[in-house]
Amino acid sequence: xxxxxxxxxxxxxxxxxxxxxxxxxxxxxxxxxxxxxxxxxxxxxxxxxxxxxxxxxxxxxxxxxxxxxxxxxxxxxxxxxxxxxxxxxxxxxxxxxxxxxxxxxxxxxxxxxxxxxxxxxxxxxxxxxxxxxxxxxxxxxxxxxxxxxxxxxxxxxxxxxxxxxxxxxxxxxxxxxxxxxxxxxxxxxxxxxxxxxxxxxxxxxxxxxxxxxxxxxxxxxxxxxxxxxxxxxxxxxxxxxxxxxxxxxxxxxxxxxxxxxxxxxxxxxxxxxxxxxxxxxxxxxxxxxxxxxxxxxxxxxxxxxxxxxxxxxxxxxxxxxxxxxxxxxxxxxxxxxxxxxxxxxxxxxxxxxxxxxxxxxxxxxxxxxxxxxxxxxxxxxxxxxxxxxxxxxxxxxxx
Amino acid sequence: xxxxxxxxxxxxxxxxxxxxxxxxxxxxxxxxxxxxxxxxxxxxxxxxxxxxxxxxxxxxxxxxxxxxxxxxxxxxxxxxxxxxxxxxxxxxxxxxxxxxxxxxxxxxxxxxxxxxxxxxxxxxxxxxxxxxxxxxxxxxxxxxxxxxxxxxxxxxxxxxxxxxxxxxxxxxxxxxxxxxxxxxxxxxxxxxxxxxxxxxxxxxxxxxxxxxxxxxxxxxxxxxxxxxxxxxxxxxxxxxxxxxxxxxxxxxxxxxxxxxxxxxxxxxxxxxxxxxxxxxxxxxxxxxxxxxxxxxxxxxxxxxxxxxxxxxxxxxxxxxxxxxxxxxxxxxxxxxxxxxxxxxxxxxxxxxxxxxxxxxxxxxxxxxxxxxxxxxxxxxxxxxxxxxxxxxxxxxxxx
Numbered sequence: 001x002x003x004x005x006x007x008x009x010x011x012x013x014x015x016x017x018x019x020x021x022x023x024x025x026x027x028x029x030x031x032x033x034x035x036x037x038x039x040x041x042x043x044x045x046x047x048x049x050x051x052x053x054x055x056x057x058x059x060x061x062x063x064x065x066x067x068x069x070x071x072x073x074x075x076x077x078x079x080x081x082x083x084x085x086x087x088x089x090x091x092x093x094x095x096x097x098x099x100x101x102x103x104x105x106x107x108x109x110x111x112x113x114x115x116x117x118x119x120x121x122x123x124x125x126x127x128x129x130x131x132x133x134x135x136x137x138x139x140x141x142x143x144x145x146x147x148x149x150x151x152x153x154x155x156x157x158x159x160x161x162x163x164x165x166x167x168x169x170x171x172x173x174x175x176x177x178x179x180x181x182x183x184x185x186x187x188x189x190x191x192x193x194x195x196x197x198x199x200x201x202x203x204x205x206x207x208x209x210x211x212x213x214x215x216x217x218x219x220x221x222x223x224x225x226x227x228x229x230x231x232x233x234x235x236x237x238x239x240x241x242x243x244x245x246x247x248x249x250x251x252x253x254x255x256x257x258x259x260x261x262x263x264x265x266x267x268x269x270x271x272x273x274x275x276x277x278x279x280x281x282x283x284x285x286x287x288x289x290x291x292x293x294x295x296x297x298x299x300x301x302x303x304x305x306x307x308x309x310x311x312x313x314x315x316x317x318x319x320x321x322x323x324x325x326x327x328x329x330x331x332x333x334x335x336x337x338x339x340x341x342x343x344x345x346x347x348x349x350x351x352x353x354x355x356x357x358x359x360x361x362x363x364x365x366x367x368x369x370x371x372x373x374x375x376x377x378x379x380x381x382x383x384x385x386x387x388x389x390x391x392x393x394x395x396x397x398x399x
Numbered sequence: 400x401x402x403x404x405x406x407x408x409x410x411x412x413x414x415x416x417x418x419x420x421x422x423x424x425x426x427x428x429x430x431x432x433x434x435x436x437x438x439x440x441x442x443x444x445x446x447x448x449x450x451x452x453x454x455x456x457x458x459x460x461x462x463x464x465x466x467x468x469x470x471x472x473x474x475x476x477x478x479x480x481x482x483x484x485x486x487x488x489x490x491x492x493x494x495x496x497x498x499x500x501x502x503x504x505x506x507x508x509x510x511x512x513x514x515x516x517x518x519x520x521x522x523x524x525x526x527x528x529x530x531x532x533x534x535x536x537x538x539x540x541x542x543x544x545x546x547x548x549x550x551x552x553x554x555x556x557x558x559x560x561x562x563x564x565x566x567x568x569x570x571x572x573x574x575x576x577x578x579x580x581x582x583x584x585x586x587x588x589x590x591x592x593x594x595x596x597x598x599x600x601x602x603x604x605x606x607x608x609x610x611x612x613x614x615x616x617x618x619x620x621x622x623x624x625x626x627x628x629x630x631x632x633x634x635x636x637x638x639x640x641x642x643x644x645x646x647x648x649x650x651x652x653x654x655x656x657x658x659x660x661x662x663x664x665x666x667x668x669x670x671x672x673x674x675x676x677x678x679x680x681x682x683x684x685x686x687x688x689x690x691x692x693x694x695x696x697x698x699x700x701x702x703x704x705x706x707x708x709x710x711x712x713x714x715x716x717x718x719x720x721x722x723x724x725x726x727x728x729x730x731x732x733x734x735x736x737x738x739x740x741x742x743x744x745x746x747x748x749x750x751x752x753x754x755x756x757x758x759x760x761x762x763x764x765x766x767x768x769x770x771x772x773x774x775x776x777x778x779x780x781x782x783x784x785x786x787x788x789x790x791x792x793x794x795x796x797x798x
Contacts, residue, residue: 001567001597001598001599001659001663002518002522002568002598002599002658002659003518003519003521003522003569003658003659003660003661004517004518004658004659004660004661004666004671005516005517005518005520005541006519006521006661007595008517008671008674008675009660009661011674022512022680041426041471043470043471045465045468045470045471046465046468047462047463047464047465047468048462048463048468049463050463052463053459053460053462053463054570055453056459056462056686057456057459057460060447060455060459060686060690061452061456062457063446063447063452063455063490063644063645064446064447064451064452065446065447066444066445066446068593069444069445069446069447069641069644070644071441071442071443071444071641071644072643072644073441073644090533106505106680106681107681109679109680109681110679110681112514113678113679113680114513114679117404117541118403118404118407119401119402119403119404119478119517120402120403120404120405121404122402123401123402125443134678134679138678138679142404142516142541167532168400168401168402169401192583197400198400199401200400200401201401201500208521223740244470244471244681245462245468245469245470245471245472245682245684245685246462246680246684246685246686247683247684258403259403259404259405260400260401260407261402261403261404262403262405262408263404265401267403272403273409274412275542276407277538278414278507279508279512279533279536279540280509280512280513281505281506281508281509281512282505282506282509282534282643282646283644284646284648284689285644285645285646285684285686286644286645287455287459287645287684287686287687288684288687291459322709348440370772
């Protein structure tokens, strides 16, 4: 008899964004005359950079000619041209990694979830509260237990390691989704020191690193001492280069990173992850890898930075609104997310903002108990919509 | 302490194709003057069809314009345009499935491996011997035990269900990789009946269905009665349309397909698989989905059939060679693989064929004990290379 893997039975039924989708759909059906501004799901809205489009069109052309056609990629880890471009990108902000340590994937979500499969169900997973729900669900699915590190207003929503508890696998995200908080170098160093003391592995989600403009803040965990001994970094072109529908990311696993066998013997994470991918993944489309390569050229970087500047101008407009209202928030600087104190339970505020002002955001409680009373808005919309939404928020909050 | 998931420790160290790669590399380095013909890994060599290239170039262009840009795909299961095209393709050869039951993925290898994660480690997995090694490795990784159904010459390498044993999860592949054997309708019906008796789920790999020209042979497990109650079908554009480097496939999960909870309560496989994908996958690039859609147009089908005809002409040349030599083989008809009796241990024949005639194939024993004494060649090369390789095989076998 085919039986379910028990972890799946422990999943909570409703995914946050499904619930939001349902509520918005119902509102729009009942109020077709009231246009809704969506600042909920963190999807980009600006088109791909011209150099990326041109590179993909050229690559598609190559695929139609016998001499330049590409079949299976040998390793499934990404073409050297892209792995080297990624290593060069790290070098541009002072972090040394080797191209051999870069694994190209179809987005940070896939690897971020699948990488937990490497670790036995007896590993304790530590996440922050609030947290991006995918980390929790992926860990629950394969039977792991979860502990939480609180993040709250008193610490600017940057969690600190819980020195009284032991973790084996630690998810961190900076700039943070949902709170927009960014670890300082000292805060991140504390996590690295804690992980080394626990012999734990940190899975560091750096998907929003390109939004950091303050040069004192670390854009990679590998900017911090000893991180190569305890961390895997996930990154993505989704937000950096608008690849949410084009699907390309990368995972960095240092060669010296180890986890442990049944008798405590050290094992190479990179080796076992490569083995996993060899059986369960066949790489990213050649065409997409050529598009991703173009992101890392000087021209690509300039075009992508323009787009990020557009979104960060939206974030500035949002910050100015909350500053003027005297409402506490994190994010909006070095981050496309603004996380603010909404003054009531999050779902109540969601319903109020939707029904009174037709603005959709994300209830903070959907990311964990510490998120209740908070609300997330994203800077990925158009400037016009952002200005209009902030006008409506001001009206609502002033009443 | 971060600990490995124990299943990974049970994996065999050397992947078949890694070993072949090493041997070929060493030979080529030692003999740079002797050109090698590669008929080993099953990769295609003809370029993408023109309609596919044009569709992807057009889609890349859309991604560069604000009005037609696409971000995250809502469901991650594939755009409706492609899911409907796949359902229409099934209908063209008489199989009714709903577009809702089609899940678009980045290739059959990903889903074929990941789908085992849904099933608990207490499930017994049945595979044939010989078998495509990825099914075994994916199951071993997440701690499942494996039983084998023998396939050998006396049964034309089509395994029959082992009625004296119980299985929970069953991998079948037809046309088969590596043996080229194709299930008849009656043989497949026997497997479906067995699965239903065991309350097992069959994972049916139909990656080579487009190579079937004999209309009496089933191209889908859903052409067989009651299969909707017990089967998942995996298919891919890798071989059908040359997508090995473009990465798109699809999985069909019937709505009524069930597996079982802790107290034997029936659960929907489609529901849990969608939940898994929702947390661990974000869909296939829009550009690639537009390319895949083009495969299913009348023009796309005509262009893809031309390519398949080219490969099947190679298969015909191979079959004629083994017929003339009086050597037993399966495949080569309705299949791009030819699996022949090499008259000695498989690796000995591999070394002999490489060193004497500079032809690379795949040792049958790499697919299981019943493969020893057999050898796999693929029809995916050029006609010139196939003709030349068969000339060399004739010379070797006649000595």
